[in-house]
Amino acid sequence: MRRLFLWLPLAVFVVFAFTVAVSLRSPADTNIRSRMIGKTVPDFALEPAVASHPPLAAAHLRGGRPRLVNVFASWCVPCKAEAPQLMALKRGGVPIDGVAIRDRSEDVARFLADWGDPFERIGADPASRFQFALGSSGVPETFVVDGKGVIRHQHIGDIRPEHVPEILAAYEAAK
Amino acid sequence: MSLRPSLRGAKRRSNLGSGARAAGLLRFARNGGVVLLSSLLLAVPAFAQSALPPERYAYAPLEDSRQEAQAKALMETLRCLVCQGQSIADSDADMAGDMRALVRERIAAGEEPEAIRAWLVERYGAWVSYKPTVEPLTWPLWGAPVLLVALGLYLARGRFRWRKR
Numbered sequence: 539m540r541r542l543f544l545w546l547p548l549a550v551f552v553v554f555a556f557t558v559a560v561s562l563r564s565p566a567d568t569n570i571r572s573r574m575i576g577k578t579v580p581d582f583a584l585e586p587a588v589a590s591h592p593p594l595a596a597a598h599l600r601g602g603r604p605r606l607v608n609v610f611a612s613w614c615v616p617c618k619a620e621a622p623q624l625m626a627l628k629r630g631g632v633p634i635d636g637v638a639i640r641d642r643s644e645d646v647a648r649f650l651a652d653w654g655d656p657f658e659r660i661g662a663d664p665a666s667r668f669q670f671a672l673g674s675s676g677v678p679e680t681f682v683v684d685g686k687g688v689i690r691h692q693h694i695g696d697i698r699p700e701h702v703p704e705i706l707a708a709y710e711a712a713k
Numbered sequence: 714m715s716l717r718p719s720l721r722g723a724k725r726r727s728n729l730g731s732g733a734r735a736a737g738l739l740r741f742a743r744n745g746g747v748v749l750l751s752s753l754l755l756a757v758p759a760f761a762q763s764a765l766p767p768e769r770y771a772y773a774p775l776e777d778s779r780q781e782a783q784a785k786a787l788m789e790t791l792r793c794l795v796c797q798g799q800s801i802a803d804s805d806a807d808m809a810g811d812m813r814a815l816v817r818e819r820i821a822a823g824e825e826p827e828a829i830r831a832w833l834v835e836r837y838g839a840w841v842s843y844k845p846t847v848e849p850l851t852w853p854l855w856g857a858p859v860l861l862v863a864l865g866l867y868l869a870r871g872r873f874r875w876r877k878r
Contacts (some may be wrong), residue, residue: 570794573838613763640763640807665768666811673836675794676808 569694572673572681579607579687580671584661587638588646594635594661600687604712606634606705607681608657609669611641612649614677620696621653627702628656632709636660639669639677680705684712762807770817771810777821784817787826790843791816791833800843 583595599605608624610617628634636657638646646660663669672681672689682691682705691708693701775781788802793809801809801816819829833841845851 568797570837570840573834573836611763640765640811642764645764664765665814666808667815669808670812670815670833670836675837 570675571694572675572689572692574673574689575692577689579683579689582668582671584637584663584668586643587636587641587660587662588643588650590647590650591636591657591660594637594659596687598635598659599683600685602685603633604682604684604690604709606632606709607637607672607683608634609637609639609663609672609674609677609679609681611639611677612645613641614639616696617649617678618653620678620698621656623697623699623702624656625654627697627705630706632706633658637663637668639663639666682708682712765807767807767810768814770814770821772813775817775821780820781817783826784813784820787820787829788813788816791830792841792843794837794841 579596579599581596584593586593594607599607606627624634634656636659638660641662641664643662650657661668674681674692676694678696680693680697681689684690690712691705693705697705775784785802789800791801791812793799793801793804793806793812795806795808796804799809801812816829820826830842830844839846845854847855
């Protein structure tokens, strides 16, 4: 018994070293997923972000058809990278609304002119309040909201071409 | 946030004339600044900052000092979402500023700090709070000190007995 006891510190160290080695090989996922998935988008009414588009409010996300809500900003570089994919989704018949985080209307207008305009409505979120209400932790993020206003899917980061099928599948599933 | 000063430095350098810039770069390289320079040139902002000025209550304290103390205590135990190792009280990220403004405005409106924490946890999970909770997942965390003290007493027991003799 006593001899077994002497091996205990070594055993603890081996377990520790093994845990560290395993964790080093698979770095932690640093994305913070929204806990709002499966819940209804809280009531909101945003100001228009740009004169060319009507603003976004909760009622528009309860219209009976699923929609994408793209959280973006003109100052966000990955948002430019995902623009072609959003345009492709729009051409495929997916309705997309935008929420411009901490943005100025002239910057949003320039962003749309430069990188394409996939949006039906764009709301302004100058102090990130709506972003917090959604449980979104950065730009860009894209939410699939069903016809009753329930969040069904969250995509964190820019939508790359390989992510489009996943978004389309979530959109179809929300119908 | 450590990338912002380096970015500012890079911007300043690009304002120099090209001749002065080349000479400056040469001198810089001779001085052994190659590593520093290349790291400056390769540095990409982890996340950009917006053009909008910060919210009023991102940096300004509340007028009521008792409320400000409450807000401050809460901000120190809320985690910044974009700079994940910092509390929102310590971060200069735009999003942390907006979260501080949210905390201050809600406290000024009379909301309890724990209600604000619960509102955020509902959206981001327990991850957003630095205050550990008592739940089955964290039982080992709370129990470990007790177990370790018990183990220490058990190990020390023999020694005390030996001294008495």
